[in-house]
Amino acid sequence: MMSWDAVYSLLPLVVGLPLLAAIACALLDSHRWRVGLSILFAFLQLSIVVMLLLAIQHSGAGASYRYALGGWGAPLGIDLVVDGLAIILLLITALLVLILSIYSAQYFSAPNKAAGFWPLWWLLVAGLNAAFISADAFNIYVALEIIGLSAVALVALTGTRAALTAALRYALVGLLGSLCYLLGVALLYRAYGTLDLVQLASTVQANPLTWASLALISVGLLLKTALLPLHFWLPSAHASAPAPVSAVLSALVVKASFYLLVRFWLEVLAPATTEFAMNFLGLLGATAIVWGCIAAFRASRLKLLVAYSTVAQLGYLFLLFPLAAASDISVPLIDSVSDVAGSAALAAVIYFIIAHALAKAAMFLAAGNIQSCYGHDTIDKLQGAARSQPIAVFTFAIAGISLIGLPPSGGFIAKWLLLNSAIQNGQWWWVIVMLVGGLLAAVYIGRVLTIAFAQTVAQSGDKMSTHLLPRGLAMCGLVLAISAVLLGFNAEPVLALLEGSAQISSMGAGGL
Amino acid sequence: MSAEIIIDIILSLSVLLLACLTLSARQVFTAIVLYVSLGLLVTIIWVRLNAWDVAIAEAAIGAGLTGALLLVAWRRLSNEAAAKFESSNDVY
Amino acid sequence: MFISLEFQQQNTNEKELSRVTCWLLGAIITALSIALTIALLVTDKAVPGLADLAAKNLDISGVENPVTAVLLNFRSYDTLLEIAVLLIVAVAILPTQSSTTTQFLSVDDKIIISPVLVGLLKWLVPLAILVGGYLLWTGAYSPGGAFQAGAVVAGAGVALSLAGRHDFLWQTTKARVALNLGLLVFLLVAAANAIVTGTSLQYPVEHAGWLILVVEIAATLSIAAILLLLFVRLKKIAERSEQEINQ
Amino acid sequence: MTQDLLYSVVGVALFGIGVFGVVVAAHVIRKLIAVNIMGIGVFMVLLASAHHGAITDPVPHAMVLTGIVVAVAGTAQCLWLALRIQLLDENEAGESTQ
Numbered sequence: 021m022m023s024w025d026a027v028y029s030l031l032p033l034v035v036g037l038p039l040l041a042a043i044a045c046a047l048l049d050s051h052r053w054r055v056g057l058s059i060l061f062a063f064l065q066l067s068i069v070v071m072l073l074l075a076i077q078h079s080g081a082g083a084s085y086r087y088a089l090g091g092w093g094a095p096l097g098i099d100l101v102v103d104g105l106a107i108i109l110l111l112i113t114a115l116l117v118l119i120l121s122i123y124s125a126q127y128f129s130a131p132n133k134a135a136g137f138w139p140l141w142w143l144l145v146a147g148l149n150a151a152f153i154s155a156d157a158f159n160i161y162v163a164l165e166i167i168g169l170s171a172v173a174l175v176a177l178t179g180t181r182a183a184l185t186a187a188l189r190y191a192l193v194g195l196l197g198s199l200c201y202l203l204g205v206a207l208l209y210r211a212y213g214t215l216d217l218v219q220l221a222s223t224v225q226a227n228p229l230t231w232a233s234l235a236l237i238s239v240g241l242l243l244k245t246a247l248l249p250l251h252f253w254l255p256s257a258h259a260s261a262p263a264p265v266s267a268v269l270s271a272l273v274v275k276a277s278f279y280l281l282v283r284f285w286l287e288v289l290a291p292a293t294t295e296f297a298m299n300f301l302g303l304l305g306a307t308a309i310v311w312g313c314i315a316a317f318r319a320s321r322l323k324l325l326v327a328y329s330t331v332a333q334l335g336y337l338f339l340l341f342p343l344a345a346a347s348d349i350s351v352p353l354i355d356s357v358s359d360v361a362g363s364a365a366l367a368a369v370i371y372f373i374i375a376h377a378l379a380k381a382a383m384f385l386a387a388g389n390i391q392s393c394y395g396h397d398t399i400d401k402l403q404g405a406a407r408s409q410p411i412a413v414f415t416f417a418i419a420g421i422s423l424i425g426l427p428p429s430g431g432f433i434a435k436w437l438l439l440n441s442a443i444q445n446g447q448w449w450w451v452i453v454m455l456v457g458g459l460l461a462a463v464y465i466g467r468v469l470t471i472a473f474a475q476t477v478a479q480s481g482d483k484m485s486t487h488l489l490p491r492g493l494a495m496c497g498l499v500l501a502i503s504a505v506l507l508g509f510n511a512e513p514v515l516a517l518l519e520g521s522a523q524i525s526s527m528g529a530g531g532l
Numbered sequence: 533m534s535a536e537i538i539i540d541i542i543l544s545l546s547v548l549l550l551a552c553l554t555l556s557a558r559q560v561f562t563a564i565v566l567y568v569s570l571g572l573l574v575t576i577i578w579v580r581l582n583a584w585d586v587a588i589a590e591a592a593i594g595a596g597l598t599g600a601l602l603l604v605a606w607r608r609l610s611n612e613a614a615a616k617f618e619s620s621n622d623v624y
Numbered sequence: 625m626f627i628s629l630e631f632q633q634q635n636t637n638e639k640e641l642s643r644v645t646c647w648l649l650g651a652i653i654t655a656l657s658i659a660l661t662i663a664l665l666v667t668d669k670a671v672p673g674l675a676d677l678a679a680k681n682l683d684i685s686g687v688e689n690p691v692t693a694v695l696l697n698f699r700s701y702d703t704l705l706e707i708a709v710l711l712i713v714a715v716a717i718l719p720t721q722s723s724t725t726t727q728f729l730s731v732d733d734k735i736i737i738s739p740v741l742v743g744l745l746k747w748l749v750p751l752a753i754l755v756g757g758y759l760l761w762t763g764a765y766s767p768g769g770a771f772q773a774g775a776v777v778a779g780a781g782v783a784l785s786l787a788g789r790h791d792f793l794w795q796t797t798k799a800r801v802a803l804n805l806g807l808l809v810f811l812l813v814a815a816a817n818a819i820v821t822g823t824s825l826q827y828p829v830e831h832a833g834w835l836i837l838v839v840e841i842a843a844t845l846s847i848a849a850i851l852l853l854l855f856v857r858l859k860k861i862a863e864r865s866e867q868e869i870n871q
Numbered sequence: 872m873t874q875d876l877l878y879s880v881v882g883v884a885l886f887g888i889g890v891f892g893v894v895v896a897a898h899v900i901r902k903l904i905a906v907n908i909m910g911i912g913v914f915m916v917l918l919a920s921a922h923h924g925a926i927t928d929p930v931p932h933a934m935v936l937t938g939i940v941v942a943v944a945g946t947a948q949c950l951w952l953a954l955r956i957q958l959l960d961e962n963e964a965g966e967s968t969q
Contacts, residue, residue, distance in 0.1 A: 032824040034816070039708060039811055043804045046715055082808045089701045091826035096930075098701045136696060139715045150705060159935050161740045162705040167879050169948060173716035176952055188899070188952040195906050196893060196943045202938065203886055203913045207663075209931065210879075210920035213670030228663035242795060283958045540874050546883045546930065551908050555892040567904045569968055574911055580881050582927045583917045584767035585691045586935050588759070592775035592940050597851060598907060598946055600782060601858055602900055605950040608862040608957055609900060642897055650891055657887035661880050669875070669920055673928035691936070692927035699933060706937045713944040717951045771936055847940075854947040861954045 027075040030068050031087045031100050032151045033108060033261070035360055037065050042142035054138045055125040062118040068196065073107050086218075094155065094216030101155035101218070105277035105370065107280055109152045112374050113272055116381055116500075117145050123385060123496035124264045137262075144170040144268065151276045157205045157288075159217045160280060161198060164244065168194035170274050175261040186256035193243055193253045201240030202402035207233040221288045224463030230292040239490040241310055247301075247338060251331045255315070258327035263388020266323065270330040270384060278337055278373075286344055286366075298345035305338025306453040313460030317467065320389045322397040325464060326380070329423060332457060333376050339438060339450050340369040346445040347354035364444070367515065368437030375430030377503035379422035385497030386415040389489055392505070405472040411494040413472045418464035418501040422508070425458045543577055560610060573593025579609045631677045650827050667805060671857050686832025687764040695769065696836045704814070707807045707843060714850045717857045719795050730785075730791045741787050752780035760844050764833070770840045772849025781852035792856050803853065806846025813839050882915030889967045899953040903946050911943045 041061040045054045076083055084103035091343040093099065102110070115121045124141065147166030172194060175185040184504040209215055211229045224230050239250075246254040254274070258266050285293055285301075292337060312332025320323040343365035389412040390405060391397040406413045422431035507514060550570045557563040574620050578587035641649070678690050678698065685693035695703050755779035756776040763769030784790040793799065813835055827835050883886055892905025914935045921931035 029818070029822070034819070035705075036811055036814065036824070039704075039807060042708075042711070043808050046711070046804050047800055088823065088827045090697060091679070091821065091823045092698050096674055096698050098699055133721050136715060136718070140712065143712050143715070145629065146708065147705075158699075159702055159705070162702050162709065162937065165709050166705060166712065169712045169716075169945065172948060172952075173712060176716070176955075181956060184956045184959070185953050188949060188956065191945065191952060192893070192902060192906070195942075195949070196909075198941075198945075199886075199889075199906065199909045199913055203916065206913055206931075207921065207936075209673070210664075210669045210916070211667055213673040227667055229657075229667035232663040289764070296790075309931070343933045349925070358939075439947050475677050493921075535932055536878075539874060540877055544877055547881060548884055548888070551888045554908065555888065555896070555901070555905060560898055563901055563904055566896055569905065570908070570911070574915075577878065577915070578918060580874075581922045583918050583921070583932050583935070585689075585769065585772070586914070586932055586939070588767060589775065589936050589939050590771045592772060592779065593851070593943050594894055594911075596779065597775060597782075597855065599941050600855055601943070602903065604855065604859045604862050605954055608898055609898075610957065616961075628944075633908060644924070653887045653891050657883055658885075660883050664883065665876065672923045672926045673921065674930045675921075675923065675926050675928035678929050691932045694929045694933035695936065699930070701935070702937055706940055709941050709944050713948050713951075716948060768939055769936075771940060832876055847943050851943070858954065860949065861951065861958065 024075045024078055024165055027071050027083045027211060028087065028102075028164040031085070031102055031156040033068055034065070034072075034153060035146050037061055037068070038146035038149060039144045040395075042139045045142060051072035051134055052133050054134065058121050058138055058142070059118070059125065060361050062114070062121045062436060065145075066118055069107070069110045072102060075109055076102065076104060076107050093506050095214035095219055098159050099155040099218075100153045102153050105279070105282075106152045108370055108374070109275070110149060112377050113145070113148055113152070116268065116271055116377060118386055119269055119496050119500060120264045123493060126263055126490050126492050127262065127388070132278075133177055133262075137174070138179075140170050140173050144162065144174065144273075144329060148272055148276050151280065157208060157217075157220065158202075158230045161205060164201065164277070164280075165194075167246070167273060167276060168198060171265075171269060171394065174265040175257050177265065178260055178262055180260065182256065183260040186260045189253050197240040197243035198523040199240070200236045200243070204233040204236030204240065209237070217283065217288045221290070221317050223367040224289055224291050226292045227321065230289060234284070234292050237289075238281065241277045241284070244441040245274050245281060246331060246334060246387075248271060248304050248311060248331070248335065251308065251312075251334075252296065255319075255324055255327040256329060258330060258384075259321065263385055263391070266327070266388065267384040270327070271299065273383040274330065274334060275337075278334070282340065282369075282462035285341060286314070295343075295345045299451045301338050302342030302450065305335040305341075306450065308335030308338070309453055310335075310460070313457060313464060313513075317392040317460070317464040319464075320398060320400070322385070322390060322399050322402070322468065325399065325468065326383050326387050329383075329461070329464070332425065332461070333372075333380070335372045335437075336372055336454070336457065337369055338437065339442070339454075340365055341440075342447060342450065343420075343445055344443050348448060364437065365441040368434060368441055371430070371437055371514065372434035375422055375504055375507055378500050378507065379429075379431060380418040382415055382497045382500035382504060383423070383501065385493075386412045386419065389493055389497065390416075393489060399468060399471060402468070402471050403474045406469075409494075411498055413469070415494070415497040415501045416472075416499075418505055420461075420469070422501075423463045424465060424503040428508040429505045430511075431504070433508050433511045458524065542578065543573070543580065547573055547577065560606055564599060564606060567602070568595050568599035571599065648866065656829045685830070686829070686836050689763060689765055689767065689769070691767070691771050692763050692836075697827060697841060700810075700814075700839075703843075704807070704810045704825075705808060707846060710847065711803065711807055714853050717854070718803075719857075723828065725793055726796055726798065726833045728793055728796050728802075730793060732789055735788055735789045737787055745783060745787055748783055752776050752783070754867045755850070756780075756844065760840060763840065764837070770843040770847060773844045775851060777844065777848035778851035778855070781848070782855050785852075785856050792852070794853060794857070799849065799853075802845055802849040804842060804846065806843040809842035810839055875905075875922050878919035878922075879916050882917075882919060884945060885909070885912030899949065903949055907942060907946065909940060912956045914938055 024157040033265055037311060044057050048054050065218050084101055088097055090097045128137050143166060147163050147170060150163035153162060154163055171519040172187050175190060176184055197491055207229055208220060212220055214220060243250045258269050261269060309332050312335060316325045316328035319328055387397060400476050422429035425431045425435040439451055550573060554563050554566040554570055559567055573585045575591045578590055682690055682693055685692050685697045756773040759768035759776060760773035814825045817826050821828055875892040889905045889909030889912055893902050896902045896905055917935050919929040
């Protein structure tokens with residue numbers, strides 16, 4: 021019999037391998053070596069994550085594993101923890117990193133930019149993975165800094181004034197957010213004398229200090245997640261980054277801080293949360309859906325449209341909080357009906373994260389391809405793009421189906437689950453918001469497609485100087501878009517996987 | 533009320549005052565100089581709090597290196613109007 | 625307060641916030657700070673935190689300075705990631721063009737600097753390196769350690785750079801190795817630990833002392849190199865033009 | 872105990888002053904100084920919490936050391952970006968006057 025503990029001991033590699041890849045890419049001078057090694061490391065990372073996934077599944081529903089780094093164990097040492105929620109995010113990260121690495125290998129053909137890109141890329145991946153598996157509040161701060169600083173550096177790689185300004189604002193917002201988070205952690209440590217999330221979860225009480233630290237931690241993480249009033253930095257940063265970077269920023273980076281918010285609100289600081297606060301987050305999310313869609317419709321550039329669409333889609337994620345509040349997700353009552361509804365909301369949101377990550381990454385790659393072909397991405401000047409760039413437009417359309425939430429895509433299933441959970445909880449008003457959001461998404465995606473499929477004016481045919489892109493660039497986006505749709509066809513196995521993992525309160529219970 | 537606590541109160545008040553002065557300084561250069569002195573003053577507080585390791589690091593990195601970086605950048609960014617935070621119009 | 629942050633940044637021509645907004649903002653922040661202060665005052669703090677646990681395990685940590693024990697043994701994972709943070713900024717501002725020279729430090733004798741300065745540098749640089757070495761060594765027993773030592777050594781480089789005669793060529797292999805060495809050695813030691821003890825970053829008790837020293841030496845080198853890089857590159861870009869900075 | 876409370880409160884106040892500065896200041900360097908003052912505030916809360924009279928808790932000290940290094944890294948990155956923007960603007964201005 022294979023010992024599953026042996027598999028679990030691979031857990032530190034999830035952070036170690038990307039760091040090693042970053043060093044290798046920084047030390048090596050040859051472009052070919054860098055690319056080859058990166059793709060190899062991406063494969064390795066994926067296989068380790070898959071092994072961990074199998075181990076988690078083997079251990080049964082609600083399983084989690086704690087790895088005591090340094091052998092000290094919390095609270096003195098730092099523990100890593102992997103449970104169903106974390107492993108799903110690790111998996112989607114590993115998958116996207118593999119495809120985006122293949123894309124980037126062709127995208128960054130100029131050695132100058134590639135030299136900077138690969139080490140930063142891997143450092144960002146290390147930060148993401150570290151944030152997903154960390155069980156220590158201060159360690160999460162360091163992981164957030166890794167994510168923030170490397171994301172800023174990657175945005176700045178474009179080198180234009182717009183990109184540099186966006187990167188500078190992103191950097192300042194990131195610093196502000198991290199410091200708010202750190203003050204929250206400092207207060208928690210002061211009151212409870214531990215940084216371990218599980219120990220905090222079992223000792224925190226609802227008192228003013230806990231509320232203060234919850235508020236600070238939330239403001240810090242909301243700044244990084246770009247929930248509506250704090251979203252101002254996102255569109256310019258995501259729109260002006262290089263295409264694969266935009267893809268990873270929208271698909272994973274904002275999700276990392278959302279994931280941490282979920283951990284803190286539903287798990288670590290659950291005793292201090294109130295239903296009112298949860299509903300407030302939901303309200304902000306609902307506003308973000310509507311406002312993001314309108315801004316996306318009014319955007320003049322394709323990548324900016326996609327970035328505003330991220331603001332809107334992030335809004336859906338925050339509907340989790342009111343739904344979870346209504347069903348008391350944080351209390352593990354196995355047989356109660358309300359708990360089932362609560363974990364259904366969490367499962368829906370996880371499904372949403374996966375579907376959005378795939379679709380949005382595909383969309384940014386398609387937009388990037390169109391941009392590098394035309395030399396611009398002004399939406400009004402994209403007439404005839406469907407003819408000159410069929411694959412890119414096709415990718416955009418398929419990804420759009422998932423974003424709108426049309427059947428049979430992954431986005432449809434995600435929204436369906438979310439709708440169901442809202443109806444089960446009797447919170448019908450969120451249903452209206454979701455339906456309006458879907459309609460508005462259809463409008464802004466329809467606008468792009470109408471222009472792309474429009475007949476080109478006769479004279480513009482020879483005026484357009486589109487240079488051909490390598491086939492691989494187009495295919496990567498297509499693969500992502502199709503998998504976003506396939507996610508809808510294969511809802512059963514994915515849901516079965518979520519079923520066991522969506523029990524968030526298992527993190528403490530299943531610990532060693 | 534011992535002498536110790538009076539020292540602490542004086543240190544606290546001067547740190548707060550210095551922080552306000554730093555942020556309200558008319559010239560950016562003055563702000564940088566005041567920030568460095570704030571860093572050095574804070575170093576004394578770290579010593580008062582028994583944090584010698586932090587005090588050394590604060591003096592060397594927090595006040596020293598950060599101050600040097602700010603001063604070096606200030607020479608190019610000293611033009612107040614140019615270095616203002618502007619949202620890029622080309623995004624919209 | 626954050627809405628006004630947005631307000632300011634979206635209004636491209638708004639140079640400063642209006643007086644009323646400033647006062648309002650100040651009032652809100654003051655109110656929040658007071659609320660936070662009250663929350664601090666009414667809640668007891670956990671005494672003595674992790675001090676007891678740290679003191680109890682100090683004997684088997686391989687060092688005698690508790691802060692160094694926390695940084696490089698108990699919670700060494702944080703330090704590992706922190707060196708990665710430094711590396712990010714280093715990579716982000718590193719010149720992109722590769723070079724043919726192998727010498728990291730170049731001296732331009734044609735630049736004339738005052739003999740007083742030369743004499744001063746002759747004393748200052750070895751002294752800083754000596755102090756750095758001392759801080760590194762003493763970090764195991766008393767205040768000091770890799771960060772402080774790295775900063776002091778970087779200070780020697782800063783002095784050289786300010787004198788104007790020396791130039792650092794960051795695209796050389798030597799420089800790149802120096803920048804990455806800290807993280808690399810840290811990772812290798814972590815991996816070796818995993819093989820020997822079965823747990824990553826867990827030092828075998830009898831070997832903890834020298835292993836930590838190895839990690840610290842490599843980390844000091846990298847921290848010094850990265851901090852120096854930050855200063856030198858910022859100085860260069862502040863003095864020169866866009867094309868020149870990539871060389 | 873009073874020493875600890877005093878410095879915790881001062882830390883919170885410094886954080887507040889820093890937040891105000893970040894939002895109000897227009898110049899990048901001023902914003903960065905304000906961020907660093909926020910950082911000092913957080914560090915002060917941490918170190919004050921670590922101070923229990925004769926006993927000192929080393930864990931917050933290590934956290935603050937990490938925080939100081941991260942702060943200087945972030946500051947350097949922001950300055951680098953600001954300088955590059957400045958260079959681009961100067962080049963542009965130079966070209967348009969020629």
